Amino acid sequence: MKMLEGKVVIVTGAGRGIGRDIALLMAKEGAKVVVNDLGVALDGTGGETSPAQQVVDEIRAAGGEAVPNFDSVASWESAQKIVQTALDSFGRIDCVVNNAGILRDIMFHKMEPQDWEMVIQVMLHGAFYMSRAAITHFKAQESGCFVHMISTSGLAGNYGQAAYASAKAGMVGLSKSIAIDAQKYNVRSNCVAPSAWTRMTGSIPETEANKARIAQRKQVTPDKNAPLVAYLASDAAKDVNGQIFATRMNEIFLMSQSRPLRSIHRSEGWTPETIATHAIPALKASFYPIERNQDVFCWDPV
Numbered sequence: 001m002k003m004l005e006g007k008v009v010i011v012t013g014a015g016r017g018i019g020r021d022i023a024l025l026m027a028k029e030g031a032k033v034v035v036n037d038l039g040v041a042l043d044g045t046g047g048e049t050s051p052a053q054q055v056v057d058e059i060r061a062a063g064g065e066a067v068p069n070f071d072s073v074a075s076w077e078s079a080q081k082i083v084q085t086a087l088d089s090f091g092r093i094d095c096v097v098n099n100a101g102i103l104r105d106i107m108f109h110k111m112e113p114q115d116w117e118m119v120i121q122v123m124l125h126g127a128f129y130m131s132r133a134a135i136t137h138f139k140a141q142e143s144g145c146f147v148h149m150i151s152t153s154g155l156a157g158n159y160g161q162a163a164y165a166s167a168k169a170g171m172v173g174l175s176k177s178i179a180i181d182a183q184k185y186n187v188r189s190n191c192v193a194p195s196a197w198t199r200m201t202g203s204i205p206e207t208e209a210n211k212a213r214i215a216q217r218k219q220v221t222p223d224k225n226a227p228l229v230a231y232l233a234s235d236a237a238k239d240v241n242g243q244i245f246a247t248r249m250n251e252i253f254l255m256s257q258s259r260p261l262r263s264i265h266r267s268e269g270w271t272p273e274t275i276a277t278h279a280i281p282a283l284k285a286s287f288y289p290i291e292r293n294q295d296v297f298c299w300d301p302v
Contacts, residue, residue, distance in 0.1 A: 015051025
């Protein structure tokens with residue numbers, strides 16, 4: 001029996017890149033798939049139906065079951081329609097993969113409010129809308145799971161990605177809250193920070209300094225992320241909840257979550273002066289440096 005036999009899954013942003021490969025593998029593993037994609041440009045503008053339809057055609061040609069959906073995740077009403085597509089087409093829903101996203105990278109001091117708002121609306125609000133639309137059905141059937149596709153930019157940081165990193169970090173908090181609130185209904189919520197050369201990473205300007213790194217990153221194909229997502233959607237992962245994973249080519253990481261590193265106590269309490277002379281000098285050895293993804297993951301994907 002295939003790992004996702006009988007499951008109905010929604011994959012948002014599944015027309016291209018990582019989402020496409022997740023949808024294809026889930027169908028191969030027996031799931032019935034709602035392929036959601038607006039077919040927009042990288043910055044969220046425009047739109048066309050062909051990317052989602054092409055993935056559906058590919059799944060059907062391989063003997064799987066899938067339907068397209070062209071609604072936006074970025075509003076409450078349209079998220080309800082996406083979930084309803086699963087119910088109308090297949091009679092139930094078992095998993096939502098919150099993968100849809102856009103990119104409007106710019107250094108923070110140059111960022112316009114509309115760029116911030118659009119990225120947050122699609123990724124963070126979209127993950128909430130989709131999850132909230134599905135949770136009612138998960139609760140009623142006492143089963144279901146969410147896989148939120150986040151980013152190490154939201155965990156470790158990166159240049160020019162204030163909106164993107166904030167949205168992805170927000171999805172981590174959303175996932176953990178869902179995991180806590182919904183566990184008594186046998187509903188799970190986990191995060192995956194993927195790595196691949198896609199339209200998004202392809203927008204990185206190629207310079208002499210990063211030429212070798214980009215050449216290596218192009219070897220990291222989107223399909224490398226799909227097996228972990230498919231596993232997390234399966235019953236084999238029934239005891240995996242509230243976790244943060246990352247993938248890089250053939251590597252799978254379990255990522256840390258915020259916990260206290262060190263504490264300083266002063267029985268008489270603190271003043272600004274004693275914080276400066278006592279607390280900070282004692283804590284400073286445990287400060288995190290201002291690093292980026294490539295500093296934290298300082299080796300090539302293997």
